[in-house]
Amino acid sequence: MKPVKVGICGLGTVGGGTFNVLERNASEIARRAGRPIIVEQIATRRDNPSCDTHQVACTQDIFEVVNNPEIDIVVELIGGYDTAYELVMQAIRQGKHVVTANKALIAVYGNEIFKAAEEAGVIVAFEAAVAGGIPIIKSIREGLTANQINWVAGIINGTGNYILTNMRDHKRDFTEVLAEAQALGYAEADPTFDVEGIDAAHKLTILASIAFGIPLQFDKAYTEGIARLLPMDIEQADVLGYVIKHLGITKRTEQGLELRVHPTLIPKERLLANVHGVKNAVMVYGDAVGPTLYYGAGAGAEPTASAVVADIIDVAREMATDQNNRVPYLAFSEVAQAKDMPVLPMEAIETAYYLRLHAVDRPGVLARVATILSDQGISIEALIQKEATEGELVPIILMTHKTREASMNEAIRQLEALVDVAGDVVRIRVENLDEQ
């Protein structure tokens, strides 16, 4: 069959990986795709020393790729919002199919991009945008189509998981481990996107849309980072039988949809609790299939390239297909209106909690703490009170049963107002991941 010609925009880590995988595995890829996939042009501002591109036409202008009449598929790997947005929209207007690894772009501008793509009759594929090389988009969008998805929970930021794994294994502070991760290249110089959960929220937004058939709503996602976690919390969680992971969670409830990224205690014996280092894993609960899990490398040159190239092959196969027979961008042929399934405010979610507070070692403190919780209808599942050293504050660790976040907020407000309690009450949410 006729070769399919791609133009790669951006030859950084992922672009370089994509080029190398397409070259190295060209013959197996052609056998799988039923036709050769050829890199027709590369747009890059600088050389990537890991790539031997001398047989390919190179340009410094990404828009040359978009306007190249030979090219069937534009592969956007420049990242960021502005230029990437321009590039993708122009490609669509030129009738090119698009493959992108850009989670920020899809999470924020996806609705608009898919609308334009639908009108132009082109495919926009974005497997690499979530969890790197793990085929999680395909698994949910095509593999679990029989299911009503109840929830999705995942470790979808490798940097954060690397930091948490190291804090736990070596009982070290966040800042220390972060500095090391930066030195090793696992964390960016500005680590905000990763450690504050923004990157995870981009990915979670995409997962929620394909799981539930709703528009992308990144602005509704709740994000809480890992910078405030102490080794002490990780240790106490361990004593209680839990591991702390930075999870993205999206759940369908009768009231609406939960969409949240935050540190979470999960039982040690869960597979997710045993996903270490920079690895990613996503759990998906479907009403027919039950719990399933997908694990692998969430970042890196060739793992991400694996997903980009899989998309290229899918597009190569589907581009001749009538639009109605293609897999819809967000999994559903009619995306539900946001009002049909509103994203719940954080106050409306229900979960169990881990609390840590520091109190003066005085008779009656525990009783006052217990009364405040009980007044809010919050029941205590476990309590650990550390032994006091003369004159020192005693740390009190509490695990509660499930309660509404609004009640917990009120309880925490009252706890922090107690004269016996010093400083902030630390609150970490708990998920057992065993619900339907």
Added chain:
Amino acid sequence: MKPVKVGICGLGTVGGGTFNVLERNASEIARRAGRPIIVEQIATRRDNPSCDTHQVACTQDIFEVVNNPEIDIVVELIGGYDTAYELVMQAIRQGKHVVTANKALIAVYGNEIFKAAEEAGVIVAFEAAVAGGIPIIKSIREGLTANQINWVAGIINGTGNYILTNMRDHKRDFTEVLAEAQALGYAEADPTFDVEGIDAAHKLTILASIAFGIPLQFDKAYTEGIARLLPMDIEQADVLGYVIKHLGITKRTEQGLELRVHPTLIPKERLLANVHGVKNAVMVYGDAVGPTLYYGAGAGAEPTASAVVADIIDVAREMATDQNNRVPYLAFSEVAQAKDMPVLPMEAIETAYYLRLHAVDRPGVLARVATILSDQGISIEALIQKEATEGELVPIILMTHKTREASMNEAIRQLEALVDVAGDVVRIRVENLDEQ
């Protein structure tokens, strides 16, 4: 769009689950598939009390479904070889697309079936044949298309994993746990297919074909069951840092392809080692993506139905597609000849080993054992000699480094010939699952 009409043949566990999922999730499924999926006819010899089929035409004759001109997709869920084979081949000849969950049928007659399907221009889909609800066929065949797959290793028989999990957790004998599994419905009255590894070999045969692009070669698979495992081996493995799992392993080597099912020691910290009970999980190593893992329910009515229905939706989308643009049955448009990538005989594989032997407690025994191993070029990684009770045989546990199975066979022959060694030498293969 026009509804797609399916005929379900067999209304047992999986057939009933498929019917119920299609009914219960009809509206979400229609939104995903872009058209309604309608059960037009059911062929079954007896009612399934979990299904309300009174609005569907039912027949006792499966061939009526095949000949029904209204039906687009024949769903074969009767199992077994003979009638299922007839049914599928007739459906193909009638120009119907086929969805099946029948691993035995595909592993044994797949080459023939796919050839006939290709000539007739119809799709034969079989996601449910491997690992139940886990979309592992799709993940390898479409999600990892960029990769040269190096190896696949999986827990692909839930019954076996249930038995091993229970033997380990409760230090119980195989026969005892098997009887319990039979009482609970986790094991068949005749458990041969499950505990002897035949079922796993069927699934592994299919995985190997889609991973490496070779014809199905079930007759070349090596199978060894779990019936001879003792709680003692599970315990000693634990002491050495391993868990014993019944794995299907297929690996590409320079000499050819490994295709084997046997009990295997794997390091405790691997995710696969933490897959318990009836659950399945498959690890796939791709040269670009590295290690990935897929976990979920490997059997049961609705988990299997989840895969069957996903296939139905895929077929509904692809049936209008030109054959060249469909995903090839066995992942590759040209399947390599068996001679290009021969399946290796077991003697040619290389792996590490766990050995248990029982010896008379006499000076020099260990030296004789060590000499035999060393003469075969086998080096010892660990050795545990249990304390002897007066006059009793001493169990000796050995872990070796990697060696060729042929050398190990010869060493075992010589060990068993030693007058100091009583009975058979137990040999369990070891895989670290950390290789590229």
